[in-house]
Amino acid sequence: MANRSKAAAIIVAAGRGLRAGAGGPKQYRCIAGRTVIARAMDPFCSHPDVSAVQPVRNPDDVEIFDQALQGLTYRPAVSGGATRQASVRAGLEALAGDPPDIVLIHDAARAFVTDAVIARAIAAAGKTGAAIPVVAVTDTIKQVDDAGDVVATPNRAQLRIAQTPQAFRFDVILEAHRRAAREGRDDFTDDAALAEWAGLTVATFEGDAANMKLTTPEDFAREEARLGAALGDIRTGTGYDVHAFGDGDHVMLCGVRVPYSRGFLAHSDGDVGLHALVDAILGALADGDIGSHFPPSDPQWKGAASDKFLAYAMQRVADRGGRVAHLEVTMICESPKIGPLRDTMRARIAEITGLSLSRVAVKATTSEKLGFTGRQEGIAATASATVRLPWTE
Incomplete structure (x- = not known):
């Protein structure tokens, strides 16, 4: 005009x-x-x-x-x-x-x-x-x-x-x-x-x-x-991630720096908990996976803090007019011990996502000393996300 x-x-x-x-x-x-x-x-x-x-x-x-x-x-x-x-x-x-x-x-x-x-x-x-x-x-x-x-x-x-x-x-x-x-x-x-x-x-x-x-x-x-009431399209997504141990003095788990005798071999900070949550949210949106949005071949993500990835996934939901109703992550490892840190991890995830603490769950289990986690060669995590979107079809 x-x-x-x-x-x-x-x-x-x-x-x-x-x-x-x-x-x-x-x-x-x-x-x-x-x-x-x-x-x-x-x-x-x-x-x-x-x-x-x-x-x-x-x-x-x-x-x-x-x-x-x-x-x-x-x-x-x-x-x-x-x-x-x-x-x-x-x-x-x-x-x-x-x-x-x-x-x-x-x-x-x-x-x-x-x-x-x-x-x-x-x-x-x-x-x-x-x-x-x-x-x-x-x-x-x-x-x-x-x-x-x-x-x-x-x-x-x-x-x-x-x-x-x-x-x-x-x-x-x-x-x-x-x-x-x-x-x-x-x-x-x-x-x-x-x-x-x-x-x-x-x-x-x-x-x-x-x-x-x-x-x-x-x-x-x-x-x-x-x-x-308007968000009637209820979606669920699941995520999985694993990282092997390497040299270091700490690991990042669910956004929390955990002192440990090893570190992660990873392109970013290797936070398996947050990575699994990102994949769960993107899965609920049918929006690819963490690798398609943050490819490990891209040098800008070298050593990146994974809270950025989780905040990005939450914004993808907001951009669709939706909301995340619940997040759950399960850590699979022999050590370090997750139990004493569970509430700290829940609080950190809630802080990153803006969710109330009651909408975030962190669990832990071992593999009974079987497999790579049982041999303490690394840590795995599974996650689920419940996402509500406006109904469009």
């Missing part, structure tokens, strides 16, 4: 989300196997009319932020402020060096924004300079006083529920935020309210009822149930 406006998006993810209950900042919790912030950012990162995505995160969340967004492309995150308003301004200032024509400002807690809403936001801002998505109010609304008594019943035909992404001409909203900072105003709950205060006329466009903000534990439970 000729003269198409350059649009960027700011994703505000610096809050703590205390009303969502225990479990850490809500934007990093998983729904149907994928973090809220990844679901919120992905549509902007992949939208053809969004040239840049600028996340704003809490300075204490660097590591968890990076883990949650593996596989997405975005500008380096900037640290947010004490209020949502301060965080938005940080995002705007980060874009000011190469300013877009239009900026979309979106809350990371809205995990279900669609390409259609994003397109409408860009079009509306290009036409009006300031516009927000809204949905109609269907319930009767009551205005109450401090005692809780009803004082008015507004006409719901004139009421709308505001959503994000809220869209503005970049230069106009940046100046409005800078003016508010100069005048000590930090009490605006959304950018539309700040724009109104700055004298802008804010238009509206059609939002989406599904583009809800995740706020309470009930919101998370409802969406988990909804998305889980």
